[in-house]
Each structure stands twice: as C-alpha cells, then as structure tokens.
Amino acid sequence: MPVFRYPQPKPSEITPQRLFERRREFLRRSAGSLTLAAVPGLWPLGAQAWTGRLGDAESTPFATDGDLTPKDAITSYNNFFEFGTSKDDPAEHAHRLKTDPWTVTIDGEVEKAGTFDLEDVLAPHAFEERIYRLRCVEAWSMVIPWVGFELGALLKRHEPTSRAKYVVFETLHDPEQMPGQRRDILDWPYREALRIDEAMHPLTILAVGLYGDVLPNQNGAPLRLVVPWKYGYKSIKSIVRIHLQEERPTTTWEAERPNEYGFYAVVNPEVRHPRWHQATERRIGESGRRRTEKFNGYGDYVADLYDGIDLSEHL
Numbered sequence: 001m002p003v004f005r006y007p008q009p010k011p012s013e014i015t016p017q018r019l020f021e022r023r024r025e026f027l028r029r030s031a032g033s034l035t036l037a038a039v040p041g042l043w044p045l046g047a048q049a050w051t052g053r054l055g056d057a058e059s060t061p062f063a064t065d066g067d068l069t070p071k072d073a074i075t076s077y078n079n080f081f082e083f084g085t086s087k088d089d090p091a092e093h094a095h096r097l098k099t100d101p102w103t104v105t106i107d108g109e110v111e112k113a114g115t116f117d118l119e120d121v122l123a124p125h126a127f128e129e130r131i132y133r134l135r136c137v138e139a140w141s142m143v144i145p146w147v148g149f150e151l152g153a154l155l156k157r158h159e160p161t162s163r164a165k166y167v168v169f170e171t172l173h174d175p176e177q178m179p180g181q182r183r184d185i186l187d188w189p190y191r192e193a194l195r196i197d198e199a200m201h202p203l204t205i206l207a208v209g210l211y212g213d214v215l216p217n218q219n220g221a222p223l224r225l226v227v228p229w230k231y232g233y234k235s236i237k238s239i240v241r242i243h244l245q246e247e248r249p250t251t252t253w254e255a256e257r258p259n260e261y262g263f264y265a266v267v268n269p270e271v272r273h274p275r276w277h278q279a280t281e282r283r284i285g286e287s288g289r290r291r292t293e294k295f296n297g298y299g300d301y302v303a304d305l306y307d308g309i310d311l312s313e314h315l
C-alpha cells in the first residue's frame with residue numbers, strides 16, 4: 001500500500017536540529033511554562049524528528065494525586081504478551097521490536113483513509129504531558145507521566161463518516177519481532193476498540209513518550225493508546241492500524257474470556273472479576289493497598305458517557 005504524506009511544513013519554517021535543542025535546553029532551564037511544542041513549524045528535520053519535541057510537552061490540568069511511579073518500575077513491570085506473559089519478559093525481549101520506520105493505517109469509515117508514516121501522523125500535534133493513573137484488571141496500579149496528544153484530534157483530521165460508531169485498534173503482527181506471537185496465547189494481532197464518543201473524549205490519548213522521553217518498547221512504542229478510566233488492557237500498544245466501523249467489534253480479551261474481560265472495561269470497585277474482587281489495588285512501589293475508585297477516579301469527566309447503561313452488567 002502506498003504511504004501517503006501529509007503536507008509538509010515549508011523548509012523556511014523549520015528550525016535546524018542543533019539550534020532547536022539548544023533553545024529547548026534554555027527553555028527548560030529558565031523554568032518558564034513556555035512550550036515550543038505549541039509553536040507550529042518548530043520541529044526539526046530528519047527521521048523521528050518528533051522525538052525532539054518530547055521534553056517540551058506542557059503539563060495539563062488532568063493531574064493526579066500522589067507520587068509518580070518510578071520510571072524503572074514503569075519500564076520493568078509490564079503486560080505485553082507479544083513478548084511473553086511474565087511481567088519482566090517485555091523489558092527483556094522488546095528490544096527486538098523495530099519502531100523506525102513505522103506506519104499507521106487509518107481506514108474504514110473515514111473520508112481520509114490511507115497508510116501514513118508515523119512522522120507525518122505526529123507532525124501536526126502538539127504534545128502534552130498527561131499524568132494518569134493506570135489500573136490493571138489484575139488489581140495493581142501505577143501513576144505514569146505520559147507524553148502524547150488527544151486521539152480525537154487525530155480522528156478529526158481523517159473525517160469520520162456518520163457511520164463511524166466504533167474505533168478499532170490493532171497491534172503489529174510479526175512473530176519475528178514479537179516472539180510471544182509464536183504461541184497461541186491470544187488471537188493475534190491484539191485488537192482493542194472504543195465507542196466513537198469514548199475515542200473522542202479529551203482524556204483519551206495516544207502516547208508517544210513517558211517521563212519526557214521516547215516511549216520504551218516494552219511500554220508500547222512507538223504509539224499506544226491510553227484510556228485512564230478503563231482497565232489497562234484497553235490501552236493497546238504498538239498500534240499499526242486504526243479502523244473506524246459501524247458494528248461493534250469483538251476485542252481480543254473479550255473473545256478470549258467474555259465473562260472476565262469485557263468490552264467496556266470501566267474501572268469499577270463494585271463489580272468483581274470472577275476470580276478476585278476489584279475493591280482495592282496494589283500501587284506499585286507502595287506497601288499496603290489503596291481503595292479502587294469508580295472510573296479510576298475520572299468520574300467527573302467521563303461518567304456521563306454511560307448514562308442509561310448499567311455498568312454492573314457490562315464488564
């Protein structure tokens with residue numbers, strides 16, 4: 001499939017890499033809240049030029065209580081079954097994944113479908129830092145400073161049609177690079193989906209970094225979804241396809257065990273997982289347990305998405 005290129009900024013609008021980095025360093029040290037990422041045309045030339053913008057991401061009001069989970073915990077305790085089912089497998093094996101070049105296919109019910117270089121997908125989007133709680137269905141949690149941008153802004157650029165009711169995401173399928181895919185543990189490729197209104201919600205982001213740096217492969221480089229009010233399995237990693245469609249799809253975990261891992265997957269302390277309760281969680285790096293909050297604490301922002309839906313009946 002041919003790779004479509006979005007219109008590029010004029011060369012005269014581009015600041016050379018070195019100058020850019022020096023200015024970025026200066027801005028960082030001058031402690032201001034200025035952000036280069038918000039200034040159009042300031043990203044440097046070259047492959048993966050977007051990585052130069054990660055450290056400039058401005059923090060947003062969606063901050064979180066408590067301390068950030070240390071970076072070494074976020075990058076060494078992972079679920080990424082494409083690299084194995086143990087928590088330390090992804091950190092050990094994900095270096096096999098080649099994230100550059102990378103393309104993303106955006107197709108289905110959109111006016112502007114195609115396969116795009118990641119560089120071009122990212123170029124128009126200012127990055128933000130979003131500090132979010134991540135609550136895994138297995139009852140552990142972290143607080144992660146993601147760098148990314150709103151999924152809704154990307155979808156709008158591709159002009160969803162009136163028939164676009166669901167957004168489906170797929171991870172790369174390549175057993176050469178992802179040795180976990182040589183075993184039939186899941187129906188590869190990993191597939192996840194959101195309702196279109198969930199996908200357009202401003203809390204829903206695509207992440208390209210964490211702690212102001214490039215996303216480590218084990219965390220889903222180069223592009224992963226983050227939906228902070230849902231269990232972690234919705235936040236699909238290493239995305240190569242975003243497909244809009246009218247019918248609700250069957251997602252990977254739902255197909256595997258529909259009574260344990262549902263489509264909605266809204267964090268809910270009142271609804272048990274069949275094999276354990278969800279009332280509390282273990283925050284990685286802390287001793288003891290915390291109470292789990294409904295919607296993972298984001299109810300003020302997202303509860304109205306579920307008006308008229310009995311969330312205790314929809315896992």
Ligand SMILES: Nc1nc2c(c(=O)[nH]1)N[C@H]1C(S)=C(S)[C@@H](COP(=O)(O)O)O[C@H]1N2
Nearest residue numbers: 078079080081136171190232233235236237
């Ligand atoms: N492609 C893919 N995406 C995935 C997973 C996976 O196994 N494969 N695991 C999910 C689960 S269960 C969780 S809890 C989060 C973990 O994200 P983290 O390792 O960055 O903390 O990724 C989610 N995204």
Ligand SMILES: [Mo]
Nearest residue numbers: 136137232233
């Ligand atoms: Mo998870």
